[in-house]
Amino acid sequence: MGNYLAQPLAFLISTVFGLYILLIMLRFLLARVGVDFYNPISQFLVKATNPGLRPLRRVIPGLWGIDFASVVLMLLLQSLLGLILRLLEMPFGSLLYATSTAGIGLWAISELVALVFNVFIFSILIHVILSWVNPGTYNPVTVILHGLNEPILRPIRRMMPVISGFDLSPLLALVGLQILKMLVMPPLIYLIRIG
Secondary structure: OOOOHHHHHHEEEEEHHHHHHHHHHHHHHHHHOOOOOOOOOHHHHHHHHHHHHHHHHHOOOEOOOOOOOHHHHHHHHEEEEEHHHHHHHOOOHHHHOOOOHHHHHHHHHHHHHHHHHHHHHHHHHHHHHHHHHHOOOOOHHHHHHHHHHHHHHHHHHHHOOOOOEOOHHHHHHHHHHHHHHHHHHHHHHHHHHHH
């Protein structure tokens, strides 16, 4: 396919797949941290992801509180996206090195790991901004963000309490997540190159 049509098509496909994978990832993470199921945002995520998850849940059970159907669906969709992009000959990022099926599978795993880091980084940033703009008010978004971020921020607050009214735990969490991402992602990209 010519470059003229391939790039917009690859962008559109990546966007659609990426948004749906993000919804599944958010549903998975919110269930893991125990965010209120009846929150309007939780209900939206359930309704948006049920068509893809319901058939898989009949075959893939959850174990130890982990929704393995969500994990499998995210891996399948990310791998399918990699194959489609490969067919369009539009390598995105580290997919450039993924030439085999195993390479595309490793690329899918690395993209999902990067997505987890990005979800937490951006959720902490948004939570901090909302706490500055509109502190102390109830909002379904702030409830979701609090539930998602608290498992990361609580241990940091125990080590470093609030100082003169300033909670520095989000800053430390962001620095820690960024460092962890820098340590985890290069080995995954290396595996893709040799895979």
